[in-house]
Amino acid sequence: MKVLMFGWEFPPFNTGGLGTACYGLTKGLSKQGINITFVIPTAPRLIKSDFVDMIIAFSTSFVNIKTVDSLLVPYISSEGYETMHKKRCMNSDKNFNRVYGQNLFEEVHRYALKAREIAINETFDLIHCHDWMTYLAGIEAKKVSKKPLVVHVHATEFDRTGGHPNQAVYDIERMGMHAADLIIAVSNFTKNKILKHYGISPGKVFVVHNAVEFTNFPDSEDFKIKSHDKIVLFLGRITIQKGPDYFLDAAKKVLEKEKNVKFIVAGSGDMEIDMIERAAKLGIAKHILFTGFLRGNDIDRAYRMADLYVMPSVSEPFGITPLEAMRNGTPVLISKQSGVSEVIKNCLKVDFWDIDEMASKIIAVLKYNALHYCLKEHGLIEIKKFSWNDSAKKCINVYERALNKGGN
Amino acid sequence: MVSICFYFQVHQPYRLRNYNVFEIGKNHSYTNKKKNLDILKKVAEKCYLPTNKLMLDLLNKHEEFKISYSFSGIILEQFEEFMPSVLQSFRDLADTGKVEILDETYYHSLSFLHSKQEFKEQVILHNKKIRSLFKQSPSVFRNTELVYNNELANFIESMGYKGILAEGADHILGWRSPNFIYTPKTTSKIKLLLKNYKLSDDIAFRFSDKGWKEWPLTVDKYTNWVNAVNGNGNLVNLFMDYETFGEHQWADTGIFDFLRHLPQELLKHPDNDFKTPSEAIKTYNPVSELDIHSPVSWADVERDTSAWDGNNMQKSAINEIYQIEDAIKKSRDKKLINDWRKLQTSDHFYYMCTKWFNDGDVHKYFNPYDNPYDAFITYMNILNDVNFRLKEHNILKKEVVV
Known part of the structure; x- marks a missing residue:
């Protein structure tokens, strides 16, 4: 089976979980014998040599990478919406441009036109596209090829914006979901959002959970900070969806009880400045370390330094980072408002808004060694059960259903 | 001759409430009172009250029928405080003179494994409680979750008990049968009763399991299994949680009908009768010594702690x-x-x-x-x-x- 896939980022040029998920899934699919042509828009900030490496690495192994000449930034998120909605920003148009890049919707349409050309030139059996930026491309490709379209929902506009969707983005999402023959959702949490907000019938949506590949890492000792402080880690985009503000509020509560704790905020995003200010305002600035955006080995190093990884997301369609933390032997505390909480057991779970409970559980992990030990050991066992091959098999099931339906 | 020896465990813990780290030093109330009461009420309605009523009918109807119970001290406390009618219904059963009450640790603890002193104090507390509520002084002991080893038998013997209960686990019995009385190694007089886990769990765990090849379990079928012990054993020890009736196995599975008809069917065989643990001890002699070092229990496939x-x-x-x-x-x-x-x-x-x-x-x-x-x-x-x-x-x- 040959699949024409539209994405918008691919490791190592990813800024979030979407690239990681596309990488894992396509690798799994190719192992199952699926032939994939992966289309991504060019990102202007990419370093050429690395970029070429990527093509060499993957075009010859399991996917062919096609780039489209476009102005799109590799990871398009809707961070900043909250600030727009709260009118904290004087110039909301400017803010929007900062977030979405210039003339974003024009770019989306340009990507769609380019997709049309590609679809005419390529031969394939099915179109698979990832999140709203690629939906118009998918629709165009379907129009010219008459092949079935599967859209893969890694996040909805409701997740990204904390419940304040941008109408234009929502419209494209809705259009894509309705044009699709079948829809893949990364969790039941996301499937429910699709049913609730996009008027899709349940029979059309299939859940394929993300996975993580287990790899044996070298011993972690050399990653430890040389101090007696315990470390609690936040790693993700600093944006409303990820709940960094809840993380800081919980940190404040923890520090009232336990002084020797450092909180690392790893990542970047539209709320970064706000968060630095918030930490200062809460009087905990010297306990909070902002690292900026991390990639590659630094990410694993951050997990391994930490005594606990916290994912306080307000609305997390899946959430691959807790799996990465567990893979590194780091205990995990996640919000119940996440897809990943459907698939992992050996972790702590809280409602993102329940600061007391979050802080209490953070302290428990730092204080009770046996708890830290059991979460780590059982987490490592559990994580080995995850495999992108399983996700790929479920994905192929959806492909087969879509093909049987007939792509017209 | 086969004697059927029923022992039912009655216990509910004081469940804790969600207690966060910020309450330490500030709030000293630990239990989830509402949840504990809700569960107690639910179990009383579904199990304790209807089963006790049925047991009383059976005890009155069949002169031969006898049973035994072990209550944790903390379930008795909860009955006294919240559901005196349930306690009364158990006392009514005891008043028939055909119901034996066993001793255990008051707090349903595993203290024997961790502090002999604490264990002893809890057993004494329990004994007092049973004497005051049921006007009986237990002479047979069953430890929490049937946790047992030589050392426990020895200790319990020194406290004056005549008998003790344990799981008839395969790994301690080997080729031997649970359907006899044994003598624990390192003891002189105390006798050991072993749970026939197969016949017990057929009722307690498998009764309503539609995937089980013997489902549905009829009284006839079950009686035949028990009767088959005649000739290769003295007694069949059926030990189980009392919540089996109506709670683990809901009423609509037919568990109450099963129980209602079981005694009369078992008694149809002229060589069958019912005995309480202390009667069984008096009636039968031990067939051999049993040497158990590591603690066994009635939990899971491992049957350990x-x-x-x-x-x-x-x-x-x-x-x-x-x-x-x-x-x-x-x-x-x-x-x-x-x-x-x-x-x-x-x-x-x-x-x-x-x-x-x-x-x-x-x-x-x-x-x-x-x-x-x-x-x-x-x-x-x-x-x-x-x-x-x-x-x-x-x-x-x-x-x-x-």
Whole structure:
């Protein structure tokens, strides 16, 4: 089976979980014998040599990478919406441009036109596209090829914006979901959002959970900070969806009880400045370390330094980072408002808004060694059960259903 | 001759409420009163009351029919406080003179494995409670979760008991049968009764299992299995949780009809009768000695104690609670001692078990936690508050002395 896939980022040029998920899934699919042509828009900030490496690495192994000449930034998120909605920003148009890049919707349409050309030139059996930026491309490709379209929902506009969707983005999402023959959702949490907000019938949506590949890492000792402080880690985009503000509020509560704790905020995003200010305002600035955006080995190093990884997301369609933390032997505390909480057991779970409970559980992990030990050991066992091959098999099931339906 | 010996376990723990770290030193109430009462009411309605009524009918109808119970001290307390009618219905059963009550640890604890002194005190407390409520003085002992080894038999013998119960686990019996009386090694007079786990679990666990090849289990079929013991055994020990009737096996599975007709069918065989544990001990002689070093229990396939002390959280919690025994007792603070003892109830450690959690298996009935980690956190936070009170107590006492 040959699949024409539209994405918008691919490791190592990813800024979030979407690239990681596309990488894992396509690798799994190719192992199952699926032939994939992966289309991504060019990102202007990419370093050429690395970029070429990527093509060499993957075009010859399991996917062919096609780039489209476009102005799109590799990871398009809707961070900043909250600030727009709260009118904290004087110039909301400017803010929007900062977030979405210039003339974003024009770019989306340009990507769609380019997709049309590609679809005419390529031969394939099915179109698979990832999140709203690629939906118009998918629709165009379907129009010219008459092949079935599967859209893969890694996040909805409701997740990204904390419940304040941008109408234009929502419209494209809705259009894509309705044009699709079948829809893949990364969790039941996301499937429910699709049913609730996009008027899709349940029979059309299939859940394929993300996975993580287990790899044996070298011993972690050399990653430890040389101090007696315990470390609690936040790693993700600093944006409303990820709940960094809840993380800081919980940190404040923890520090009232336990002084020797450092909180690392790893990542970047539209709320970064706000968060630095918030930490200062809460009087905990010297306990909070902002690292900026991390990639590659630094990410694993951050997990391994930490005594606990916290994912306080307000609305997390899946959430691959807790799996990465567990893979590194780091205990995990996640919000119940996440897809990943459907698939992992050996972790702590809280409602993102329940600061007391979050802080209490953070302290428990730092204080009770046996708890830290059991979460780590059982987490490592559990994580080995995850495999992108399983996700790929479920994905192929959806492909087969879509093909049987007939792509017209 | 085959004697059928029924023993039913009646126990509900004081479940803890969600207790976060910020409450330590500030809030000294630990139990989830509403949840405990709700569960007690539910179990009373579905199991205790209807089953007791049925048992009373059966005891009145069949002169030969006899049964035995073991109650944890803390379930009796809960009956006294919240559901005196349930307690009365058990006393009515005892009043028939055909119901034997066994002794166990008052707090349904695993204290024998961790503190002999504490164990002994809890057994004495329990004995007092049974004597005051049921006007019987138990002579047969059953330990929490049927945890048993030579050392326990020896200890219990020295406390004056004539008999003791244990799981008839394959790994301790080998080729031997659970359908005889045994003598524990290192003891002189005390006798050992072993649970026939197959015939017990056919009722307790498999009765309503539609995937079981023997389903549906009829009284006829079951009676035939029991009758088959004639010639290769003296007695069939059917030990199970009392909640089997109506709660683990719901009424609509037909469990009550099964129970209603079982005694008369069993009694149709001229060589069958019913005996209580102490009658069985008096009637039959031991066939051999049984040597059991490592503790056995009636839990899981392992039949060991790993359900309560298998992982590091459980080990750490147990270690912490018994570590403060001396200090707690020296405080002479009754409330504090009682709170500390309630934390010894085996259920708290069972909730922390990670064994089946990973397989997605259900844990115990009425487990108040979503996962074993939450169980541990709540437990340790509360234990820290107990420690806080202990410290405060010592400080206050010193001030008084000065």
